[in-house]
Amino acid sequence: MIVTSLCTLSLIFLPGNSNAASLFMQKDVFGGSQQWDTYDFLAVDDRLRGGSSQSYMEAFDSNNTAMFYGVLDTKTLGGAGFASQSVESPNVIFDFSYFSGLELSYLTSEKKYFTIDISNEYSAFLPNGSKPSTVEFQAVFTSEVGEAEGGGPQKVYLPFTDFTPVERGRPSKRPGLTLDLGSIRKVAFQLRSFFDQQSGPFSINLIKLTCISVPYLKEQN
Numbered sequence: 001m002i003v004t005s006l007c008t009l010s011l012i013f014l015p016g017n018s019n020a021a022s023l024f025m026q027k028d029v030f031g032g033s034q035q036w037d038t039y040d041f042l043a044v045d046d047r048l049r050g051g052s053s054q055s056y057m058e059a060f061d062s063n064n065t066a067m068f069y070g071v072l073d074t075k076t077l078g079g080a081g082f083a084s085q086s087v088e089s090p091n092v093i094f095d096f097s098y099f100s101g102l103e104l105s106y107l108t109s110e111k112k113y114f115t116i117d118i119s120n121e122y123s124a125f126l127p128n129g130s131k132p133s134t135v136e137f138q139a140v141f142t143s144e145v146g147e148a149e150g151g152g153p154q155k156v157y158l159p160f161t162d163f164t165p166v167e168r169g170r171p172s173k174r175p176g177l178t179l180d181l182g183s184i185r186k187v188a189f190q191l192r193s194f195f196d197q198q199s200g201p202f203s204i205n206l207i208k209l210t211c212i213s214v215p216y217l218k219e220q221n
Contacts, residue, residue, distance in 0.1 A: 025098060029187065031105070031208025035059075036066040041085040044188065045070075048131050052076040055083035055191070068189050069203035079196035082169060086188035090122045097182035100214045101159035105207035108143045108154075112202055113194060115140050116158060116209075117166075119186040120179065135172050136186070137163035137179045143204060153207045159214075 028034045036059040045053045055070035074081040087093065096102075102116060121134035139158040148154050163179060165172040169192060187209075191202050 025213040027099065027211050029094065029102070029209040029211055030066070031064055031206065032210060034208075035061075036064055036206070038066070040087050042088065044084045044086045044131065046073070046077060046080070046082050048129070050077065051081055053081050053083040055085055057085040057189075065208075066206045067203060068206055069201075070191075071201050072191050072193060072199050074193045074196050074199040079193065080169065081193040081199065082190055083202075084117070084188045084190035086117075086186060088119075088122055088186035088188070090124070090185065092183045092185060094118075094184035094187060095182050096160070096184055096211050098213070099160075099181070099211040101157055101162075101212060102139075103155055103157045103210045103212050104141070105153040105155050105210075106143065106204055107147065107207065108204040109145055110143065110202060110204070111145055112143050112191060112198060112204070113140055114143055114204065115190045115192060117186065117188040117190055118163060118179070118184050120183050122185045133168050134186075135165050135167050135174060135177060136188070138166045138190075139163045157212070 030036055038057055038059045041057040043055050045051065045055050047053065052073040053071060055068065057066055057068055059066045068085055070083045072081050072083050104116065115138050117136040117138045119134055119136040123132040123134050125131050139162045141156045141158060144154045160179065160181060165174070165177040167174070189206070191198070193199055
C-alpha cells in the first residue's frame with residue numbers, strides 16, 4: 001500500500017483470476033483516518049428564508065462518528081423546507097479530481113431522502129443573517145434502516161456523474177454548468193422536504209465519507 005497526500009492506493013487481485021487486478025484509490029473526507037469535528041460544520045437551514053427547520057451535527061470522539069439530526073419543518077414555508085450541515089470556505093478545501101465518486105457509511109433507524117451537496121462556489125452569511133444562494137451539485141440517496149446484510153454500517157456509493165446542479169432546491173437554469181472536482185469549496189449533508197414529501201424529526205449516524213475511484217481491470221502480461 002502506497003500512502004500519498006492525495007489518496008491511498010491498493011492493488012487488489014480478483015479471486016479466481018490471477019491475470020487481472022483492480023486498482024483502487026480512496027481518501028477519507030470525514031471519519032476514518034480524518035477526525036469528525038463539530039466545529040467544522042455550519043447549520044444552513046431554511047431559517048435563512050423565514051423557515052423553521054433546525055439541524056445539528058454532533059461528533060463523538062470515542063468512535064470517530066457523527067450524528068446529523070434535527071427537525072425538518074414544512075408548514076412555515078408551505079411545503080418547502082431544508083435542513084443541512086455544511087463545511088465551506090472561500091478557499092479550496094477538497095480536491096476530488098483523482099476520484100470517481102463518494103461513498104458514505106452510515107446507520108439510521110429511519111428511511112429518508114438525504115442529499116450530499118458539493119460546490120465550487122462560496123457565499124458568506126450577511127449581517128442580516130441571510131446567505132446568498134449558490135449553485136450546488138447534489139446527489140440524492142434513500143437511507144436504509146438498520147445494519148447492512150451481514151452486519152456493519154450501510155454504505156451508499158454516489159458517482160460524481162450523478163451530482164446535478166441545483167439552486168434554491170430546484171434544477172439550476174444557468175447554462176453550461178460543470179463541476180470542477182479539483183476546487184471544492186463546500187461539502188454538505190442535507191435533508192430536504194422535496195416539496196412536502198417528508199418532514200419531522202430526523203437523525204442519521206455518519207460513520208465516514210470517503211472519495212473513491214471505481215476499481216478497473218488491468219490486464220497483466
